[in-house]
Amino acid sequence: MSTKYNPSIHNDARPNVGVTVVPFTYDLSACDLKVLIYRRPIDAEVFPGKIALPNGVYDRRVVSTAEEAAENALMDKLKIKIPHLDQLHTFTGNDIDPQRMNTINIAYSSLLRESEVVSFNDSVSDLEWISVKKLLATSSDMYAFNHKEVLEKAYERICSQAEYTPLTTNLLPKKFTIPDFKKIIEVLTGWELNNSRFRSRIKQSGVLKEVKGKSNDGFSKPAQLYKANPNYDGYFYPKSLTGVK
Amino acid sequence: MSTKYNPSIHNDARPNVGVTVVPFTYDLSACDLKVLIYRRPIDAEVFPGKIALPNGVYDRRVVSTAEEAAENALMDKLKIKIPHLDQLHTFTGNDIDPQRMNTINIAYSSLLRESEVVSFNDSVSDLEWISVKKLLATSSDMYAFNHKEVLEKAYERICSQAEYTPLTTNLLPKKFTIPDFKKIIEVLTGWELNNSRFRSRIKQSGVLKEVKGKSNDGFSKPAQLYKANPNYDGYFYPKSLTGVK
DNA sequence: GTAATAGTGTCTTTTAGACAGTATCGA
DNA sequence: TCGATACTGTCTAAAAGACACTATTAC
Numbered sequence: 001m002s003t004k005y006n007p008s009i010h011n012d013a014r015p016n017v018g019v020t021v022v023p024f025t026y027d028l029s030a031c032d033l034k035v036l037i038y039r040r041p042i043d044a045e046v047f048p049g050k051i052a053l054p055n056g057v058y059d060r061r062v063v064s065t066a067e068e069a070a071e072n073a074l075m076d077k078l079k080i081k082i083p084h085l086d087q088l089h090t091f092t093g094n095d096i097d098p099q100r101m102n103t104i105n106i107a108y109s110s111l112l113r114e115s116e117v118v119s120f121n122d123s124v125s126d127l128e129w130i131s132v133k134k135l136l137a138t139s140s141d142m143y144a145f146n147h148k149e150v151l152e153k154a155y156e157r158i159c160s161q162a163e164y165t166p167l168t169t170n171l172l173p174k175k176f177t178i179p180d181f182k183k184i185i186e187v188l189t190g191w192e193l194n195n196s197r198f199r200s201r202i203k204q205s206g207v208l209k210e211v212k213g214k215s216n217d218g219f220s221k222p223a224q225l226y227k228a229n230p231n232y233d234g235y236f237y238p239k240s241l242t243g244v245k
Numbered sequence: 246m247s248t249k250y251n252p253s254i255h256n257d258a259r260p261n262v263g264v265t266v267v268p269f270t271y272d273l274s275a276c277d278l279k280v281l282i283y284r285r286p287i288d289a290e291v292f293p294g295k296i297a298l299p300n301g302v303y304d305r306r307v308v309s310t311a312e313e314a315a316e317n318a319l320m321d322k323l324k325i326k327i328p329h330l331d332q333l334h335t336f337t338g339n340d341i342d343p344q345r346m347n348t349i350n351i352a353y354s355s356l357l358r359e360s361e362v363v364s365f366n367d368s369v370s371d372l373e374w375i376s377v378k379k380l381l382a383t384s385s386d387m388y389a390f391n392h393k394e395v396l397e398k399a400y401e402r403i404c405s406q407a408e409y410t411p412l413t414t415n416l417l418p419k420k421f422t423i424p425d426f427k428k429i430i431e432v433l434t435g436w437e438l439n440n441s442r443f444r445s446r447i448k449q450s451g452v453l454k455e456v457k458g459k460s461n462d463g464f465s466k467p468a469q470l471y472k473a474n475p476n477y478d479g480y481f482y483p484k485s486l487t488g489v490k
Numbered sequence: 491g492t493a494a495t496a497g498t499g500t501c502t503t504t505t506a507g508a509c510a511g512t513a514t515c516g517a
Numbered sequence: 518t519c520g521a522t523a524c525t526g527t528c529t530a531a532a533a534g535a536c537a538c539t540a541t542t543a544c
Contacts, residue, residue, distance in 0.1 A: 013304040014259035059258040060347035066337040090335045090351050092311040102305040106335050220522035221514040439534055465495035466541040
């Protein structure tokens with residue numbers, strides 16, 4: 001690292017670098033977490049027809065950060081400009097690419113609101129929002145690259161974060177109800193939450209802010225709308241998010 | 246990523262890739278977290294004389310994973326074979342290297358036992374174990390590359406993990422006392438822990454295993470020795486590690 | 491004996507858990 | 518009115534917090 005930069009000397013040492021994005025959204029009516037995948041073209045030279053997550057090459061002539069490369073990969077698929085991106089993990093090794101290139105794969109997860117992305121479902125035929133639970137039941141050789149491993153890690157992370165951060169509010173509409181918020185945590189953690197506890201914790205912590213308006217599903221009591229408190233920093237009621245029994 | 250691998254075509258796109266390791270140890274008698282740094286040579290072409298963390302180039306001809314490159318970087322400095330490595334973050338951009346090369350820096354933290362590394366303190370003159378708190382008070386232009394940023398992130402992570410995982414046991418001797426364990430958590434979190442609570446949690450959780458023998462400092466009651474329970478998985482008493490007042 | 495730190499017990503306060511009960515909508 | 522879900526209150530159980538007390542070492 002201390003030698004002067006000389007492209008012709010250094011190029012040969014350099015590994016192939018790519019980015020992968022795991023775009024999540026949450027289907028509020030089905031209470032199900034979904035991920036965006038595409039099918040590799042039938043005539044692709046590697047992994048034809050396999051399931052893949054949005055990805056791209058990190059080309060230093062085109063981008064200057066990996067976040068930029070990840071944004072471009074999402075943009076390619078969804079035409080979304082400023083997605084919420086979290087760096088997940090950097091995978092390295094010879095077994096990511098079938099040609100056994102020594103590859104570096106910088107993976108991101110992205111939490112998206114259903115309303116912002118769902119319209120693209122039908123228009124592009126190789127794209128699909130698919131239930132994460134269903135997809136994870138699929139054998140890893142149905143996936144391109146190491147994408148099952150990436151998805152597993154991203155899913156594990158999001159479920160774990162649902163326990164102690166309000167990050168999942170990024171998957172809900174901007175205005176949502178407490179039952180919505182409660183439900184998504186229950187879905188991701190597998191717990192059943194105590195209702196009155198949950199509500200008092202929200203009040204105490206200030207994690208949500210009440211906004212004007214009520215939900216109305218047309219056949220039960222309307223619920224107060226809230227938004228995520230943008231100034232809230234830190235854990236979401238550290239630990240008291242324990243389940244019923 | 247779908248095009249066949251051809252080095253001559255792809256090389257030009259590839260960024261410079263390096264690894265950085267943040268090696269931590271804990272000075273039990275001073276109750277102080279330390280980090281291993283070296284001074285860049287005076288005649289180095291970049292950052293001469295600056296403070297740097299162990300680092301190295303990721304050369305795809307030499308290593309096949311980033312972990313391997315990180316192990317080599319530590320090995321260079323400390324002759325340690327199998328260090329405990331955690332992937333921290335991957336930094337990317339044009340501002341890591343002064344020549345404004347587009348660089349990818351995969352950073353790791355490493356938790357080391359004092360007994361295993363301290364002997365190298367004196368032998369190599371450009372190496373130094375230095376108090377993290379003191380070092381972080383130093384302006385970022387005393388550091389090489391983005392190494393202050395890397396150190397800050399690693400320190401933040403280790404302090405946060407001290408709250409809810411038993412990871413800090415990797416910084417203690419293999420056999421240690423409950424007061425030792427309590428103290429390191431107090432130092433890293435800045436809390437003062439309730440003694441009887443702390444002990445009952447350790448019993449309940451099974452995070453430690455009692456071993457034969459007692460400590461003896463020569464002037465107070467000897468304390469029972471414990472080791473980290475290798476089968477313990479998950480959080481260390483999720484969240485009940487709250488402080489005194 | 492004292493100083494010093496290890497380790498336990500016990501009481502009070504806080505928080506979680508269970509669940510009954512009230513509120514507000516559509517039909 | 519009823520069915521459905523939102524929301525509140527109250528009692529009990531469990532865990533945290535404060536702190537006094539006992540234990541074991543060197544001197």
